[in-house]
Amino acid sequence: MSTTTAGPPAxxxxxxxxxxxxxxxxxxxxxxxxxxxxxxxxxxxxSRGRADxxxxxVLRVLEFLQEKATHEGPDSPxxxxxxxxxELVELRPDESARIDFSQPVASWPDLAVLVSxxxxxxxxxxxxxxxxxxxxxLLWEGVDVRSTYSGAAQPDTEHLAIAVLVLEGVLTExxxxxxxxxxxxxxxxxADPAPFVRVVVLGEDLRxxxxxxxxxxxxxxxxxxxxxxxxxxxxLIARASQxxxxxxxxxxxxxxxxxxxLATTKPTLMIGLSAQDENIQAVFxxxxxxxxxxxxxxxxxxxxxxxxxxxxxxxxxxxxxGGDYQGNEAAIADSALVRTYGAQLxxxxxxxxxxxxxxxxxxxxxxxxxxxxxxxxxxxxxxxxRDLGAVHADHDRLAFVRRFIETQTRALTLLxxxxxxxxxxxxxxxxxxPVDRVPVDxxxxxxxxxxxxxxxxxxxREVEARGWDIDLAGTGRGRRGALRLATxxxxxxxxxxxxxRAGIQLETSGAAPKDAExxxxxxxxxxxxxxxxxxxxxxxxxxRGGARHVNMSELLHEAANLPDxxxxxxxxxxx
Numbered sequence: 394m395s396t397t398t399a400g401p402p403a404x405x406x407x408x409x410x411x412x413x414x415x416x417x418x419x420x421x422x423x424x425x426x427x428x429x430x431x432x433x434x435x436x437x438x439x440s441r442g443r444a445d446x447x448x449x450x451v452l453r454v455l456e457f458l459q460e461k462a463t464h465e466g467p468d469s470p471x472x473x474x475x476x477x478x479x480e481l482v483e484l485r486p487d488e489s490a491r492i493d494f495s496q497p498v499a500s501w502p503d504l505a506v507l508v509s510x511x512x513x514x515x516x517x518x519x520x521x522x523x524x525x526x527x528x529x530x531l532l533w534e535g536v537d538v539r540s541t542y543s544g545a546a547q548p549d550t551e552h553l554a555i556a557v558l559v560l561e562g563v564l565t566e567x568x569x570x571x572x573x574x575x576x577x578x579x580x581x582x583x584a585d586p587a588p589f590v591r592v593v594v595l596g597e598d599l600r601x602x603x604x605x606x607x608x609x610x611x612x613x614x615x616x617x618x619x620x621x622x623x624x625x626x627x628x629l630i631a632r633a634s635q636x637x638x639x640x641x642x643x644x645x646x647x648x649x650x651x652x653x654x655l656a657t658t659k660p661t662l663m664i665g666l667s668a669q670d671e672n673i674q675a676v677f678x679x680x681x682x683x684x685x686x687x688x689x690x691x692x693x694x695x696x697x698x699x700x701x702x703x704x705x706x707x708x709x710x711x712x713x714x715g716g717d718y719q720g721n722e723a724a725i726a727d728s729a730l731v732r733t734y735g736a737q738l739x740x741x742x743x744x745x746x747x748x749x750x751x752x753x754x755x756x757x758x759x760x761x762x763x764x765x766x767x768x769x770x771x772x773x774x775x776x777x778x779r780d781l782g783a784v785h786a787d788h789d790r791l792a793f794v795r796r797f798i799e800t801q802t803r804a805l806t807l808l809x810x811x812x813x814x815x816x817x818x819x820x821x822x823x824x825x826x827p828v829d830r831v832p833v834d835x836x837x838x839x840x841x842x843x844x845x846x847x848x849x850x851x852x853x854r855e856v857e858a859r860g861w862d863i864d865l866a867g868t869g870r871g872r873r874g875a876l877r878l879a880t881x882x883x884x885x886x887x888x889x890x891x892x893x894r895a896g897i898q899l900e901t902s903g904a905a906p907k908d909a910e911x912x913x914x915x916x917x918x919x920x921x922x923x924x925x926x927x928x929x930x931x932x933x934x935x936x937r938g939g940a941r942h943v944n945m946s947e948l949l950h951e952a953a954n955l956p957d958x959x960x961x962x963x964x965x966x967x968x
Contacts (some may be wrong), residue, residue, distance in 0.1 A: 397606060403734045408786040408793075411733045411741040412779070419731050421692050421916035422662070425514035426742055427464065427563055427749040429690070429827035431662045432655050434673075435569040435576075438665020438699075439735045450536055451511040454518055456498045457535035474531075477521050482510040502703045513669065520632040528797075531630045540832035542572040542615035548579035550790045554739035556580045557798065559589055559606045561746055561826040566610050568652055568658065570666060570673070572615035572629060576608060582819040587595050592617075594628055596647030605825075611639075611648055611672075630672075639672040649676070656680035656713075664698045664735045669705045677712050692727040692806070698738045702709040702730050743797065744779050744913040750823045751775045753831040755846040760949040760958070774853030775846065781863065783854075800865060804875035808889045809897025841891025841917030844945035848889060848915040851962050852878070867929055868911040872904075878913075880968050885941075888914045896942075905940055912940040913966050919944045941967050 401410060415423035425431055437446050445453065453480065461471035473492060484492075488503050498504060511518050518651040519531050532538050548556070556579035569576070580586040591604040594614050613629035630639060639645050655661075657680040668674065677695075686694035695713050697706050710729055711718045718725060731738060752772040760767075786793040798820055805821040806814040814821070823829060824842070831837065856863050861880045867873035874886030888905050890896035896916055899905040905912045943965040952958035960968075 400732050403732050403737075406733045406737055408740055408744075408783045408790070411731075411737040412474065412744065412783055414650060414731060414733065414952075415741055415745050416776075418727070419679055421694075422731065423745045424749070425660065425692055426558075426662070427746045427828040429563045429565060429829075430660060431564075431696075432659045433555070433564060433567045434565060434663045434666050435555075435571060436664070436666025436668075437571055439555075439666070439739075440549070440571055440573050440575055442549045443546040443552075443575055444571075445536075445541055447512045447515050451515060451518060452498070453534045453537070453541075454531050455507070455511075457531070458523075461571070470526075473751075474521050474523045478518055479507070479512050480509070481517055482507055488898065508849060514632060514671065515825050516633040516636050520634050521709035528634075529626070529632065532629060533626065536610075536695050538615050538629060539619040539786055543574065543619040546573070546578075546581060547800050548575050550736040550794050551739050552576050553583070553791075554736075554743045554793050557740075557743050557748065557794075557820065560584055560822050560825070561750070562605060562822070563746055565606055565826050566655055566723050567606060568655065569608060569610050570612045571610070572613055572618075574614065574616040580606075585819065593648065593651075594625060596644065599647055599651060600908060609648060609651065611645075611652060625675065635672050636672045641676040652676045653679045653683070654819075657683045660692055660696045662698070663696070663706075664738065667703060669703075669707060669711055672928050674705065674709060674712065676744050677709050681712050681715055685715040685717070686713050688714050689720050696729055696731060698731050698733055699733055700732060700734075702726055703912060740786060740790055740794055741783075743794070744783065746828070747801070747823060748776055748779050748827045750831060751846040751849060753828050754823075754840075754842040755850055756835075756845040756846050757832060757837055758949050759946070760847075760952060762951075762953045763949075763955060763958065765807070767958075770849030771847060771854065774850035774857070776853070778849060778853040778863075779858045783793070804889070807875055807895070807904070808841065809895060810889045811890060811895035811904070812902065813904070830894065840894075841895075841904065843890075844917035844949065845889050845915070846889065847918055847949060848943075848945055849958065852876075852887070855959070855963070855968070870909070872909055872911050874905075874912070879966070882968065883911070883967075884909055885913045885968075888912065889917070890914055891917045891919065900940075907939050910938065911942045913943065914940060915943045915945055915966075918946050941965070 400406070407893050407953065455475070458471045458475040458478065461477055462469040465471060474496060479489070479492065484503070488506065491502050500821050501507070510815070521531060522528065523530050527533070552575040555564065555576055559580060560583060577586060577590060577592065580590050589605045591598070591601045591607050592614065593599055593609045594606060594617060612631070614625060615629065618625040618629055630636060636856070640649070653676055656677050695710060709764050710725055714725060753774060755771055755775070756768055802818060802821040803814055805823070806812060806818060824834065826834065855861060861878055866877050868877060868886050872886035874888045876887050878885045878887055888899055890899055894912060899914060900907060904916050943962070948958060952961060
């Protein structure tokens with residue numbers, strides 16, 4: 394059984410189309426991810442570009458058994474295990490007759506059928522016993538889980554996007570069926586991971602001090618198994634017998650209870666996870682027994698990223714909604730399927746969270762002359778800038794995410810300190826907390842972020858209305874701001890300064906010198922009096938005799954209405 398919805402297939406959907414889903418039918422998902430409510434359940438699909446998926450695992454096992462059997466001869470226990478593996482597929486007689494165990498697996502004519510069928514039975518394949526070998530032999534030696542999943546692979550789009558969501562404080566709980574350490578690697582690349590992630594493999598790991606993200610690797614961790622096989626080898630869950638035993642074993646009880654609690658109290662977003670394993674299904678069954686999710690609801694209890702809802706995913710929907718599922722099947726399916734894959738969805742969520750936070754900061758501006766609809770208009774300007782950037786993502790999503798991280802980090806570092814980030818600077822977050830906590834942040838009034846967001850909203854609105862060019866390049870004179878604006882009056886390197894100290898630093902460092910005619914600095918608050926050695930041109934220039942400086946807090950407070958705000962903005966910036 395499978396369920397699909399209208400729209401482009403997940404493999405072909407663009408980032409812009411994914412954003413449209415999050416702005417439209419899945420707006421509740423986007424909003425509550427930004428508010429930190431969703432738990433991300435992760436599977437092998439998010440690591441397919443860096444680590445073997447189940448199809449590769451199956452192929453490795455078949456090749457391992459065939460090669461060992463060929464070496465050992467007719468009475469090989471590996472030959473017996475290979476025959477048992479083939480029996481799992483239940484081939485037709487003519488298909489079975491075409492398999493020559495003496496030939497390399499790659500030459501088998503029906504190999505694609507074998508692999509596809511065994512993917513759905515991977516746990517039974519790995520549960521096959523080879524005489525004289527340990528129970529986990531096919532995983533430990535055949536798959537070679539240590540080198541395959543604990544190596545030095547670089548994080549991919551999905552892992553970096555997850556790391557950004559963690560650093561922005563909106564992802565705090567994530568059960569993962571993956572053995573690899575790619576999320577941990579992504580966090581280590583962008584920050585000192587110690588305060589941000591706690592990896593849970595053993596029940597006792599639940600007693601660790603808290604971090605932003607609790608990454609519960611309930612099927613084990615190959616990195617730790619490679620480093621300490623005596624402790625962690627037996628924690629690698631892959632065999633059917635292990636998966637069945639996991640649901641009732643004493644040693645997994647603590648982690649199992651944590652997962653049931655998460656499934657009971659928090660909505661679920663599954664990415665790259667088919668949910669075919671019975672222990673995962675049992676978690677949601679136990680959660681429903683405690684407290685089923687209701688339908689209809691403004692917030693979907695369970696959402697999958699993928700091209701369609703598979704049999705096991707529909708089964709989970711039936712479990713979590715209980716009696717409310719019958720009669721609401723189509724509506725629940727529509728709410729539960731975001732027809733996109735992890736790379737597009739996670740990248741889109743990074744952009745959505747950034748925009749949601751900027752919109753929250755913008756709403757906190759001290760602008761008594763602006764109406765509620767004016768704030769909406771300025772917030773649309775921020776979203777317009779998001780959409781301009783998104784059109785460049787699909788050629789190389791990994792490069793796009795890295796460029797986004799670099800661009801945001803540089804812009805916010807310049808904003809807050811007036812200095813260029815160094816080569817080892819960590820990711821600079823917009824804020825380290827969910828969106829719904831922005832209004833109660835005690836540092837909100839002095840952060841400079843509301844005025845920064847207002848400036849971005851105005852720039853986006855003006856670019857859309859007037860056809861200005863905007864990019865990240867430097868000006869012809871070599872000035873590189875947080876962005877570059879090209880209007881009918883020329884080009885400008887645009888800087889932002891959250892406080893007077895940052896404004897001074899921008900000038901004294903040479904990034905925005907006072908005599909630079911191609912520079913605009915938007916100040917969240919007015920600058921301090923200038924020192925004699927660094928005289929400053931006055932605010933509100935109407936020509937381009939030097940750098941132009943715009944006091945955003947003053948403009949916001951004094952604007953009579955939105956048109957007056959826009960007019961004064963253009964005048965002060967000489968645009």
